[in-house]
Amino acid sequence: MNPLALLFLVLGLGLIAWLSARARAIALDRGGAQLHSRPRQHATYVALWTVVPALIFAAIWAALSPSLVTASVLADPAAAVLPAGGFERDSILAEARSLALGRGYGAFYDESEALAPVFAQAQSFYRWIGAGIVVLLAVAGAAYALSRITPLFRARAQVERGVMLALLVASLIAILTTLGIFLSLVFESARFFAIVPVTDFLFGTTWSPQVISQRDPGASLGAVPLFWGTFFIGAVIAMIVAIPLGLMSAVYLTQYAHPRVRRWVKPCLEILAGVPTVVYGYFAALTVGPAIRQIAVALGMPYASSESALSAGLVMGVMIIPFVSSMADDSIAAVPTAMRDGSLAMGATTNETIRRVLLPAALPGVVAGILLAVSRAIGETMIVVMAASGAATITLNPFESATTVTKQIVDLLTGEAEFDSAKTLAAFALGLTLFVITFLLNIVALRVVKRYREAYE
Amino acid sequence: MTFAQPKMTARDVSVFYGPKQAVKSVTIDVPTDEVTAFIGPSGCGKSTFLRTLNRMNDTIPAARVEGQIALDGEDIYSAGMDVVQLRARVGMVFQKPNPFPKSIFENVAYGPRIHGLARHKSDLEAIVQRSLKRAGLWDEVKDRLSDSGTALSGGQQQRLCIARAIAVDPEVILMDEPCSALDPIATARIEELIAELRGNYAIVIVTHNMQQAARVSQRTAFFHLGQLVEYDATDTIFTAPKEARTKDYITGRYG
Numbered sequence: 182m183n184p185l186a187l188l189f190l191v192l193g194l195g196l197i198a199w200l201s202a203r204a205r206a207i208a209l210d211r212g213g214a215q216l217h218s219r220p221r222q223h224a225t226y227v228a229l230w231t232v233v234p235a236l237i238f239a240a241i242w243a244a245l246s247p248s249l250v251t252a253s254v255l256a257d258p259a260a261a262v263l264p265a266g267g268f269e270r271d272s273i274l275a276e277a278r279s280l281a282l283g284r285g286y287g288a289f290y291d292e293s294e295a296l297a298p299v300f301a302q303a304q305s306f307y308r309w310i311g312a313g314i315v316v317l318l319a320v321a322g323a324a325y326a327l328s329r330i331t332p333l334f335r336a337r338a339q340v341e342r343g344v345m346l347a348l349l350v351a352s353l354i355a356i357l358t359t360l361g362i363f364l365s366l367v368f369e370s371a372r373f374f375a376i377v378p379v380t381d382f383l384f385g386t387t388w389s390p391q392v393i394s395q396r397d398p399g400a401s402l403g404a405v406p407l408f409w410g411t412f413f414i415g416a417v418i419a420m421i422v423a424i425p426l427g428l429m430s431a432v433y434l435t436q437y438a439h440p441r442v443r444r445w446v447k448p449c450l451e452i453l454a455g456v457p458t459v460v461y462g463y464f465a466a467l468t469v470g471p472a473i474r475q476i477a478v479a480l481g482m483p484y485a486s487s488e489s490a491l492s493a494g495l496v497m498g499v500m501i502i503p504f505v506s507s508m509a510d511d512s513i514a515a516v517p518t519a520m521r522d523g524s525l526a527m528g529a530t531t532n533e534t535i536r537r538v539l540l541p542a543a544l545p546g547v548v549a550g551i552l553l554a555v556s557r558a559i560g561e562t563m564i565v566v567m568a569a570s571g572a573a574t575i576t577l578n579p580f581e582s583a584t585t586v587t588k589q590i591v592d593l594l595t596g597e598a599e600f601d602s603a604k605t606l607a608a609f610a611l612g613l614t615l616f617v618i619t620f621l622l623n624i625v626a627l628r629v630v631k632r633y634r635e636a637y638e
Numbered sequence: 639m640t641f642a643q644p645k646m647t648a649r650d651v652s653v654f655y656g657p658k659q660a661v662k663s664v665t666i667d668v669p670t671d672e673v674t675a676f677i678g679p680s681g682c683g684k685s686t687f688l689r690t691l692n693r694m695n696d697t698i699p700a701a702r703v704e705g706q707i708a709l710d711g712e713d714i715y716s717a718g719m720d721v722v723q724l725r726a727r728v729g730m731v732f733q734k735p736n737p738f739p740k741s742i743f744e745n746v747a748y749g750p751r752i753h754g755l756a757r758h759k760s761d762l763e764a765i766v767q768r769s770l771k772r773a774g775l776w777d778e779v780k781d782r783l784s785d786s787g788t789a790l791s792g793g794q795q796q797r798l799c800i801a802r803a804i805a806v807d808p809e810v811i812l813m814d815e816p817c818s819a820l821d822p823i824a825t826a827r828i829e830e831l832i833a834e835l836r837g838n839y840a841i842v843i844v845t846h847n848m849q850q851a852a853r854v855s856q857r858t859a860f861f862h863l864g865q866l867v868e869y870d871a872t873d874t875i876f877t878a879p880k881e882a883r884t885k886d887y888i889t890g891r892y893g
């Protein structure tokens with residue numbers, strides 16, 4: 182039975198359950214019993230019991246049945262034709278499966294043609310079993326729930342609990358996914374650190390993954406140049422652009438701008454935040470980079486690269502402006518107007534009021550905004566992939582090229598290396614480092630924001 | 639009611655918030671060296687009128703002021719008036735204590751600093767000490783001047799705000815319900831303080847508390863629906879008001 186049809190069948194059963202539960206509750210009500218819950222709540226309760234367990238089982242079955250199918254195919258005498266193991270055996274099985282589903286475009290292996298009917302049979306067998314259990318569960322759930330409808334039954338509280346559980350599951354999914362990502366990073370990184378010592382990776386100053394010596398892979402996988410490049414581009418150059426411009430526009434918008442101006446300018450700033458980063462990327466690579474190279478040449482650096490740290494950093498700074506300005510805007514707006522009035526009433530000018538009262542009071546929020554902006558900047562990928570160089574240098578000269586952690590991760594993973602070489606695994610170690618750093622930045626920022634909120638409540 | 643030597647004069651003052659008129663053609667003189675109380679039911683425009691006296695209504699984009707207001711005979715709404723200077727001469731204390739999130743010292747030093755009143759650090763310290771003493775707060779805070787002003791109790795915070803206002807040596811102090819966020823003991827302290835400050839400054843206080851008006855003020859103005867209904871010596875207002883509306887209000891017939 183096809184999955185979509187099954188879904189509709191279950192939902193249909195749910196609807197029937199809903200209607201009959203309601204009818205039953207109404208009948209009880211008419212019969213003069215004092216119902217604890219409304220008929221509608223009884224109905225929802227029964228419908229939930231009908232639909233939810235059945236669908237949960239369907240999901241589990243969908244995940245489980247492929248391996249059951251394979252197992253039963255392998256147990257079939259027809260499977261004797263398969264080679265003992267390895268790549269060929271897997272390919273034949275995969276091909277037979279596609280053929281059985283009607284997705285194959287002609288067979289490459291003869292064996293798979295022979296196996297396909299066996300596959301098809303096993304598949305339809307397990308599918309019917311699954312569908313049968315699902316329907317059974319739906320009916321059983323409905324029957325159980327219907328049997329519980331009595332005047333005293335607290336369907337309302339039960340529905341509440343069901344909703345609460347659903348919400349809990351939704352939030353758990355997000356948390357578990359993050360955890361899963363983190364664990365996979367940790368797992369792959371552990372494999373990397375089995376080959377390359379942590380200290381070589383964290384403190385080594387040579388990064389040249391193109392040539393990795395078999396005997397000492399750590400010698401060319403020192404990530405310090407990447408850390409430096411990331412810091413230099415994302416936390417120094419980009420912030421030199423984003424902090425003053427973001428702060429000043431926030432101050433202008435909250436303190437000086439006429440409401441009409443604010444209505445126009447604020448959305449414009451927010452559009453900046455909505456520009457896809459690839460667009461920033463080619464702006465950096467095609468427009469800003471060459472322009473900066475010309476400036477560098479004019480300044481007497483004839484071999485300046487057009488993939489300078491400066492071009493990537495500048496454009497990244499522009500991209501970050503809306504983050505800084507909206508955080509600063511929020512925290513300045515959160516300073517009570519009483520502060521501002523108090524200062525103005527002392528005869529301070531608007532400018533003095535901003536510098537001496539509003540900004541100091543808003544500082545924690547502003548700082549938190551900057552930390553979040555930094556964490557975004559160092560995780561930013563597209564701009565640096567397109568505009569930064571691949572050469573890992575440790576330099577203080579913004580006209581020179583520098584590379585970042587994210588750019589290197591992309592480069593490492595887009596080659597055609599085997600998946601378990603030191604080179605590829607290095608990408609996971611870099612990812613883990615980045616993850617840890619941004620995670621810490623976010624925690625600190627959120628702490629600061631929280632403390633600040635408390636101060637005004 | 640007018641005086642020979644009024645500190646501030648208002649002639650036909652009206653205030654609009656957009657199309658809505660909140661103060662209607664008020665004419666009043668504020669005497670020097672005395673306490674004037676503004677009373678009246680909620681929403682009658684007391685705060686709005688008070689804020690015209692130091693042009694704090696300028697900070698509300700929708701507000702528009704008509705009529706003439708003068709400080710020592712000088713029109714404060716004229717083009718040549720320096721608002722910064724005006725607000726240094728006409729200080730203000732708000733309903734809710736609003737110390738800056740700075741140290742106690744810095745709170746009081748704020749005005750003298752921005753107006754350049756102290757040449758040396760010792761001058762500044764002297765000003766801070768004098769202001770805190772006048773505000774009756776010195777003994778409580780002299781050992782912790784570097785603590786945050788927001789860590790004080792509500793009553794102390796309000797006295798800190800008064801100290802902050804008098805640190806720039808204003809001529810007039812406007813107080814908008816300065817005790818409404820305070821308990822009776824803190825209120826009594828502020829009332830004592832007002833009595834002590836009287837004579838050095840012209841003080842205008844908005845209050846909802848009839849007894850308070852009777853205790854601290856020498857003149858009382860009764861506002862109703864944006865109009866100044868009656869303005870007279872406090873004794874007269876509370877014992878023999880001329881207007882029926884005043885009488886109804888102070889006897890609690892409506893509020």
Ligand SMILES: Nc1ncnc2c1ncn2[C@@H]1O[C@H](COP(=O)(O)OP(=O)(O)OP(=O)(O)O)[C@@H](O)[C@H]1O
Nearest residue numbers: 655660678679680681682683684685686687698700
């Ligand atoms: N910022 C503002 N914008 C628009 N209308 C305002 C504003 N402030 C006050 N008003 C209106 O002006 C009128 C007078 O308000 P005001 O605050 O002066 O009254 P009040 O006498 O001080 O009242 P209360 O005793 O409650 O403080 C009210 O109707 C109020 O709604």
Ligand SMILES: [Mg+2]
Nearest residue numbers: 684685686814
């Ligand atoms: Mg008021």
